[in-house]
């Protein structure tokens with residue numbers, strides 16, 4: 001396939017300042033008339049050909065400056081015109097015909113559940129009409145939609161509504177005008193018969209904005225939380241970033257077939273209904289938190305993404321990393337900042353670290369791609385957000401805000417690069433950010449090795465940084481790593497120092513810039529306990545020799561919630577890894593009793609937030625442990641080690657956990673807020689421990705029967721199905737859940753997920769059987785992800801069964817899904833990305849499965865790209 005390279009960027013020869021679309025909708029024969037006003041780019045070549053992008057298009061009619069059928073070459077993939085008018089500006093009219101019902105790739109115009117909708121980012125607009133389908137071509141859109149009134153009473157597009165009316169024969173039309181020039185990837189259209197939840201918002205300058213959330217009829221009430229999150233997001237962006245909304249209406253539509261979470265189309269966000277619909281009986285606390293975050297994320301894109309967009313797709317992190325940073329800050333302000341940060345780091349480590357440490361590693365701003373859809377990754381999004389966060393740490397809050405203000409002022413209406421972004425911060429601060437810029441350009445997770453020593457009032461830290469080699473980057477440069485830290489005295493208070501040499505240290509942050517530093521802190525009163533990478537100030541790994549008693553001290557006393565959580569998590573990880581070595585060496589498992597005592601103390605410590613306590617006593621996942629072991633992984637041994645520690649903690653704390661479980665019972669009315677969610681989280685983690693000791697199945701069964709919200713219900717169901725698989729209580733609960741929620745696909749996803757993640761090699765048969773369940777559909781991305789995605793990504797013992805049967809099965813499923821939806825198959829295939837860290841037998845089986853895909857003839861560019869990079 002073709003490789004696209006950042007260094008090959010050049011501006012287009014032509015611009016399209018205006019786009020008028022008339023879309024006449026029919027399920028299998030929709031016509032699109034595009035009237036494009038085209039201009040030669042000022043200062044460009046004399047008379048280059050006009051080459052427009054297409055993807056699977058059928059051209060029905062073409063007209064150039066009122067001349068029908070001008071000379072042209074049209075294929076499904078491009079339209080070329082060589083003889084163009086001598087004028088600077090001309091009009092090209094194109095008519096294409098589309099088949100929305102046949103569109104199972106869910107890119108371009110398709111129908112989901114009877115609702116017409118579009119997905120254009122990154123290159124879907126070229127499946128609607130021929131266009132300069134690239135983000136640096138900005139156009140003002142005027143859209144007319146025509147459809148039968150009965151099938152589609154609702155007709156939406158970007159911008160503001162300007163006209164509507166009847167056409168006779170039961171047809172009607174609506175026209176929308178978006179005054180803000182935008183790239184084609186932000187175009188959207190929705191038509192169908194949907195219910196509406198309406199509201200309004202008054203902006204900081206007093207303008208009224210009409211808000212609408214469109215969902216399936218009868219589900220309007222389930223959009224209430226999303227609406228609330230939207231209004232809070234609008235207020236927050238005004239207060240924290242000074243950003244006001246800029247149209248008369250803001251609409252959100254929930255659809256049930258969607259490849260990702262949501263899409264930030266100007267004034268018309270389209271959402272996977274999973275991230276809109278919620279009430280306590282259908283959504284978990286995690287769902288509520290995701291809805292809040294994604295509603296905010298898409299709304300925040302209005303400024304970071306839409307008003308200021310990307311010059312090319314290599315710059316994707318310009319909008320994504322920054323917008324993730326903004327939604328993280330929003331959620332931190334709405335909830336508990338410390339808890340939110342721990343959750344972010346867990347996600348980063350679970351999703352981004354393995355990517356950065358395996359064959360799919362790429363810089364936050366990649367330099368090459370074969371399929372851009374494969375670069376909507378944890379690296380671009382999550383590491384991209386961490387980079388913005390480090391920028392704020394380095395510059396301080398006020399300077400960061402000044403830089404953002406300058407960014408909005410200088411670049412509003414433009415398509416920008418990472419260089420433009422960094423330049424505003426250099427300009428406001430006078431700092432040179434060129435070394436910092438390596439975070440965008442160099443892949444791999446940096447490591448810091450730190451050797452502390454203390455003598456006569458002087459603390460010495462020997463710091464070495466290294467960045468491991470990654471695909472096509474064997475040699476790395478030293479990076480600027482802002483390492484937040486504290487020195488803690490034996491009374492738990494922060495220790496002072498009089499003088500420091502060897503690196504710059506400002507506001508509790510060591511600026512590591514060289515490969516090695518020898519830092520000396522003078523005038524330190526006693527041997528300090530080191531609290532390092534506080535708040536996870538840099539997305540790195542850290543190797544420090546710290547005594548268990550220091551970690552225990554930090555776990556009880558660090559004033560930084562993240563570092564405090566990390567200290568206990570490190571203790572847990574260390575004992576899990578030693579247990580794993582015992583399992584593999586066939587020796588008896590042994591766990592230090594201090595770990596169990598500390599878990600008991602943290603769980604019961606009423607001075608700590610319940611949500612924090614829940615996170616602290618949650619054991620590292622099997623994938624976390626695998627990542628920390630790094631190579632020659634045996635997932636079965638990890639499972640045994642982890643279960644051993646869990647049982648050990650449970651048995652050591654049986655009585656106090658049972659007491660805590662009773663105490664945390666929620667009797668008041670349900671609230672999805674952080675406090676309520678935190679109590680439920682703690683209670684359900686405790687249930688997970690209690691479930692494995694005598695009476696556990698009954699306890700979970702009772703919770704299942706008594707549950708009045710989805711969080712408690714799925715926690716009980718998960719416990720039964722995983723820890724008491726096959727028991728009468730588990731069978732009854734699974735049947736009861738399906739009977740209650742069979743008609744609600746989003747709830748059934750949880751039922752699929754729970755069964756797909758039941759540990760053990762029988763999970764493969766379970767998954768095979770569930771694929772024949774009436775609630776499953778191989779065309780719906782949410783169903784596929786719930787069953788096959790969680791099986792491959794969340795069931796270590798099931799997916800990695802030693803005989804390789806699950807790998808072979810999964811490869812067959814990928815090839816099948818790929819026939820219809822390449823984005824989905826490619827995304828699922830990343831489950832193989834860490835295959836080289838497995839023990840040799842599994843490695844061999846995984847390689848065979850990947851090779852069977854690579855060897856197939858009809859594999860999409862998307863899937864082939866992932867498979868070939870994984871094998872390389």
Ligand code: B3K
Nearest residue numbers: 121122260262263373376
């Ligand atoms: N910008 C979209 C993602 C589009 C993905 C295309 N494969 C959602 C978001 O990040 O907000």
Ligand code: ZN
Nearest residue numbers: 297301320323
């Ligand atoms: Zn985004």
